[in-house]
Amino acid sequence: MKTVAKRLYEAMFLVDSNLAASDWDGVLATIKNILSRAQAEIVSLKKWGERRLAYEINHKSKGTYILCYFRADGDRIPDIERNVQLSEQIMRVLIVNTENRTIKDIEKDPPAVQAEEHKDEVEQVEQNTEEQPQTTDATLSAEAAAEAASPLRSTSNEEKQEEAELADENTEDK
Numbered sequence: 001m002k003t004v005a006k007r008l009y010e011a012m013f014l015v016d017s018n019l020a021a022s023d024w025d026g027v028l029a030t031i032k033n034i035l036s037r038a039q040a041e042i043v044s045l046k047k048w049g050e051r052r053l054a055y056e057i058n059h060k061s062k063g064t065y066i067l068c069y070f071r072a073d074g075d076r077i078p079d080i081e082r083n084v085q086l087s088e089q090i091m092r093v094l095i096v097n098t099e100n101r102t103i104k105d106i107e108k109d110p111p112a113v114q115a116e117e118h119k120d121e122v123e124q125v126e127q128n129t130e131e132q133p134q135t136t137d138a139t140l141s142a143e144a145a146a147e148a149a150s151p152l153r154s155t156s157n158e159e160k161q162e163e164a165e166l167a168d169e170n171t172e173d174k
Contacts, residue, residue: 006041006071008099013066013084014057014092017050020064027089031068034083034090040072044106057091069098069106 015027028045035042048065057063072080077095084093 006073007097008043008069008071009040009077009095010098011068011070011080011093011095012048013068013090014063015066015090016058016060017062017064018060019089020047020050020066027066030087030089031066034080034087035068035070035072037083038072038076038080040070040076040080043069043071045069060091063091 013031020027031045032042045066045068048067050062050064053061053063074097080095081093084090
């Protein structure tokens with residue numbers, strides 16, 4: 001009897017969004033059952049997101065993607081794909097070898113969660129910018145003049161002349 005090392009695979013399962021919303025536990029049980037029949041060890045199983053499909057599949061226009069990492073013998077992958085085709089709950093599956101994937105990559109949040117976190121960060125930045133006072137040209141000119149007058153800063157005669165010309169231009173514009 002030969003022993004085959006189990007490799008790490010990534011599977012993206014596509015299920016009907018209505019079915020996923022109404023019977024999420026049943027969908028997960030179906031996926032786990034298919035993988036257990038193939039003697040696969042599930043490493044990670046999580047909802048990846050819900051998307052509008054580019055084209056209808058079985059008269060469905062929306063689908064929920066489920067991302068799964070598992071370890072299995074390479075000989076068992078065709079069995080998994082065949083069981084998915086026979087399943088009435090799973091519309092499609094894509095399985096790829098991910099031996100080079102790190103645990104950090106596997107545990108990373110799905111895009112839907114990342115997008116939600118990014119949206120929260122953007123809203124926080126927008127709130128902070130609304131609360132801060134806006135700087136005007138007059139404020140900037142005053143700051144430049146104060147910096148030029150600072151005794152800590154040593155400037156050459158040429159720099160002083162350029163600053164004086166800029167200050168004159170600013171006063172003429174007003």
